[in-house]
Amino acid sequence: MAAPDIRPATEADLPFVTEIYEHAVRYGTATFELIPPDLTEMTRRFRTLVDGGFPYFVAVVDGKVIGYAYAGPYRPRPAYRFTVENSVYLQPAIHRRGIGLLLLQRLIAECEARGYRQMIAVIGDSANAGSIGVHTKTGFQMIGTHPNVGLKFGRWLDTVMMQRALGEGAGTVPAS
Numbered sequence: 197m198a199a200p201d202i203r204p205a206t207e208a209d210l211p212f213v214t215e216i217y218e219h220a221v222r223y224g225t226a227t228f229e230l231i232p233p234d235l236t237e238m239t240r241r242f243r244t245l246v247d248g249g250f251p252y253f254v255a256v257v258d259g260k261v262i263g264y265a266y267a268g269p270y271r272p273r274p275a276y277r278f279t280v281e282n283s284v285y286l287q288p289a290i291h292r293r294g295i296g297l298l299l300l301q302r303l304i305a306e307c308e309a310r311g312y313r314q315m316i317a318v319i320g321d322s323a324n325a326g327s328i329g330v331h332t333k334t335g336f337q338m339i340g341t342h343p344n345v346g347l348k349f350g351r352w353l354d355t356v357m358m359q360r361a362l363g364e365g366a367g368t369v370p371a372s
């Protein structure tokens with residue numbers, strides 16, 4: 197497989213993004229959504245993020261989008277404005293080839309460049325070794341587990357909270 201190109205997403209990428217996420221919603225426990233959002237809804241979400249100043253990347257191999265990652269607000273209240281929550285999803289066939297790592301590294305670097313100070317991963321399912329592994333490898337620390345807060349596929353699911361400082365983190369206070 198050729199080396200992936202990690203680049204900012206455009207609306208032309210969203211059909212592929214929608215398809216990748218649809219598989220994760222239908223068959224996976226990383227997301228607690230139960231009904232896959234359609235292209236219109238994914239486009240609405242994309243525009244909200246990009247218009248809000250958040251980065252959104254895709255991984256492209258041989259011209260095909262095979263994964264994506266974005267950051268969004270952690271929580272809406274304004275004191276959280278320097279903290280982002282991240283998402284990263286790949287096509288299932290290309291897991292464990294270093295592409296999630298590349299996407300997450302690029303997302304972290306871009307969030308640092310944009311002045312964000314903390315990144316939080318809310319990982320669906322404490323059995324999600326891939327997500328816990330890639331976040332650990334990119335410097336996230338384990339914060340803790342919310343046990344049994346989700347119900348999907350007829351079973352209770354945990355969320356795992358991981359966190360990483362960005363840039364100067366809490367070492368300084370931003371001017372604005």
Ligand SMILES: CC(C)(COP(=O)(O)OP(=O)(O)OC[C@H]1O[C@@H](n2cnc3c(N)ncnc32)[C@H](O)[C@@H]1OP(=O)(O)O)[C@@H](O)C(=O)NCCC(=O)NCCS
Pocket residue numbers: 220224226227283284285286287290291292293294295296297298317318319320324325326327328329330331333
């Ligand atoms: C989570 C995900 C993005 C990881 O991407 P990936 O390309 O498969 O992972 P990488 O190959 O980049 O792995 C990087 C490192 O993470 C760790 N890792 C990845 N998968 C792992 C697994 N299944 N078990 C343990 N560690 C794992 C390893 O340290 C790995 O480095 P190594 O291969 O040199 O040992 C991908 O598996 C995925 O899309 N999963 C389904 C959706 C999901 O869970 N998204 C996260 C939502 S919070």
